[in-house]
Each structure stands twice: as structure tokens, then as C-alpha cells.
Amino acid sequence: EEQVVESGGGLVQFGGSLRLSCAASGFTFGNYWMAWVRQAPGKGLEWVANIRRDGSAIHYVDSVKDRFSISRDNAKNSLYLQMHSLRDEDTAVYYCVRDVSPSSGGRYYDAFDLWGQGTMVTVSS
Amino acid sequence: AIQMTQSPPSLSASVGDRVTITCRASEDIRNELSWYQQKRGKAPKLLIYAASSLQSGVPARFSGSGSGTEFTLTISSLQPEDFATYYCLQDSNYPRTFGQGTKVEIK
Numbered sequence: 257e258e259q260v261v262e263s264g265g266g267l268v269q270f271g272g273s274l275r276l277s278c279a280a281s282g283f284t285f286g287n288y289w290m291a292w293v294r295q296a297p298g299k300g301l302e303w304v305a306n307i308r309r310d311g312s313a314i315h316y317v318d319s320v321k322d323r324f325s326i327s328r329d330n331a332k333n334s335l336y337l338q339m340h341s342l343r344d345e346d347t348a349v350y351y352c353v354r355d356v357s358p359s360s361g362g363r364y365y366d367a368f369d370l371w372g373q374g375t376m377v378t379v380s381s
Numbered sequence: 382a383i384q385m386t387q388s389p390p391s392l393s394a395s396v397g398d399r400v401t402i403t404c405r406a407s408e409d410i411r412n413e414l415s416w417y418q419q420k421r422g423k424a425p426k427l428l429i430y431a432a433s434s435l436q437s438g439v440p441a442r443f444s445g446s447g448s449g450t451e452f453t454l455t456i457s458s459l460q461p462e463d464f465a466t467y468y469c470l471q472d473s474n475y476p477r478t479f480g481q482g483t484k485v486e487i488k
Contacts (some may be wrong), residue, residue, distance in 0.1 A: 291477075293425075301417070301425065301468050303477035317476040318382070351424055358430055365431045366472035367415055371424035 258282035258370055260335075260352045265375030272342050276375060278335040278352030283370075286310070286330035289355040291368065292337050294348035294377075302348070305337070306355065319345070342379045349374040383407050383471050387480035393488040400456040402483045404469035409449050413473035416445055416454045419482075420465045428467075429454065459485070 264276040276292070291306035305316045305326040314326055325338040335352055354370035384407035394400050404414065412432035417425040427436045429445035432452055442457040456463055464487055469480040 300482045301419075301470075301479045303470070303479065306477075315475045358434065360431055360434070363413075365413060365415070366470070366477065367427055367430035367436065368417070368425070368470075369427045369436065371426075374424060 260354060260370055260372040262350060262352045262372040262375035265350065265377045267378045267380055268342055270342065270344065270379055270381040272379075273338070273340045274342065274377060276337040276339070276350055276352075276377070278337075278372060280333045280335065280352075280354070283354075285328075285333040289357055289366075290328060290335045291353045291355055292326060292335075293351045293353050293368070293371075294346075295351070295374075296345070296348040299348075304350070307335070339377070342377075344379050344381055347377060347379045349376050382476055383410065383474055383478050385469055385471055385478050385480040387467075387469060387483050389483060390481065391484040391486060393486050394459050395488045396459055396461055398459045398488075400459050400463075400485060402454045402467055402485075404447075404452045404454070404480050406450045406452075406471055406473075410471045410473035412448045413471060414445075414447070414452050415470045415472065416443075417468045417470065418463075418465045419468065425468065456485075 292304040307326045323341045327336045351374045352372040353368040356367045356369040357364045386405045414432045416429040419425040433445045466482045466484045
């Protein structure tokens with residue numbers, strides 16, 4: 257069975273750090289772009305960051321640039337999100353997401369076809 | 382960042398109704414848009430990618446259309462399991478941005 261399982265969430269103080277992990281299984285992890293998407297309590301979805309199959313390209317939403325770092329270890333089938341200088345607005349469920357990247361007409365699209373159950377990060381001030 | 386505006390924010394409908402949700406982009410995103418369904422307490426589920434391509438395993442009552450700045454998700458005959466919140470997501474530019482969601486409730 258294909259799955260991704262997040263871990264590492266918890267309660268952290270304002271300004272603190274946390275590292276999220278995502279363990280992938282049941283598929284060839286290194287063949288896929290991966291992403292983190294978060295959802296604050298009672299709010300909508302927010303794309304946070306993504307990383308190319310080999311880690312050679314990375315993108316972030318502006319609000320986390322210079323504070324968060326996405327990385328992957330294809331040998332360990334794992335995705336990570338290192339978070340520093342955490343703020344109240346970072347409180348959310350963080351989802352690890354696989355991008356199946358379907359192609360058509362020479363263009364690759366985002367398609368987040370596999371989601372984890374999420375891990376909750378709570379920033380306490 | 383590209384702004385994605387969904388309408389309506391919520392709607393009430395009955396089983397068997399045809400439901401249409403609209404997503405508007407603040408600039409031309411060609412057909413670089415996907416749709417997701419999220420039920421309470423669950424992770425989102427991919428329905429549509431590239432504006433109109435149905436994800437494998439998704440019932441054919443779901444369809445997507447549009448290009449440029451205006452897109453629609455249509456449920457041709459609403460089923461009890463379709464009551465959920467729906468989100469669009471643009472993948473034309475970074476950062477990727479979601480719409481704010483449309484909650485479909487039982488009338």
C-alpha cells in the first residue's frame with residue numbers, strides 16, 4: 257500500500273524550532289516531487305513548500321522563506337521540514353503530499369494524489 | 382502571488398442536485414489548476430488536475446472546466462458522500478495558492 261506518514265509535530269514555544277518528518281512507503285519515493293501543505297485550525301489549505309525528485313529545486317511560500325527548510329533523503333524514503341523562528345500563525349496541521357506530476361502537451365502539472373494524515377504543530381506564546 | 386477566489390463560500394444542496402463551484406484566478410493560469418475534496422477531519426483528496434482531467438478512481442459525476450482565469454467544478458448529481466469542502470489550487474506560478482474553499486452542506 258502506498259502511504260506517507262508524518263511525525264514530529266507537537267507543542268513548541270514562540271521562536272522555537274521543530275523538525276517534521278515524512279516516511280514514504282509502497283512506492284519509489286525518488287520518482288516524485290514532494291510538498292508540504294498546512295491547514296490552520298478551522299481554516300483553509302495553504303501550500304508551504306515543494307522539492308524536486310533529486311532535491312535540486314525547492315520553492316517556498318513567502319511567509320516561511322528564511323525560516324523553513326524542506327529537504328529529502330531518497331535513500332531513506334523520507335521528506336523533512338525544518339522549521340525555525342516559529343510564530344503563532346505557523347500553528348496548523350502539516351500534511352506531507354506526493355505530487356504525481358502528470359504531463360500533457362509537454363507540460364507537467366501539479367496533482368497531489370497522496371496525502372498523509374497530518375501532524376499538528378502548535379506554537380505557544 | 383496569484384490570488385484564487387472561490388464562490389460561493391458555502392452552499393446548501395439536496396441529494397441529486399447539480400452543483401457548480403467557481404474559482405477565479407487573479408491572472409491567466411492557462412489550465413494549471415486542480416480541485417480537491419476535504420471531508421471533516423480528513424486529508425484532502427485529489428479530484429481533478431489540469432483543469433479538466435479526472436483523477437483515477439474519482440466518480441464521473443465530478444467534472445472540471447475552464448481556462449485562463451475562470452474555472453468550474455461541477456457535480457452532476459450530488460450524492461450523500463459528496464458533502465464536504467472543495468478547494469481549487471493553481472500550479473501556474475510559485476507560490477502555489479489555494480482558493481479559500483467552498484463548503485457543500487445538506488439542504
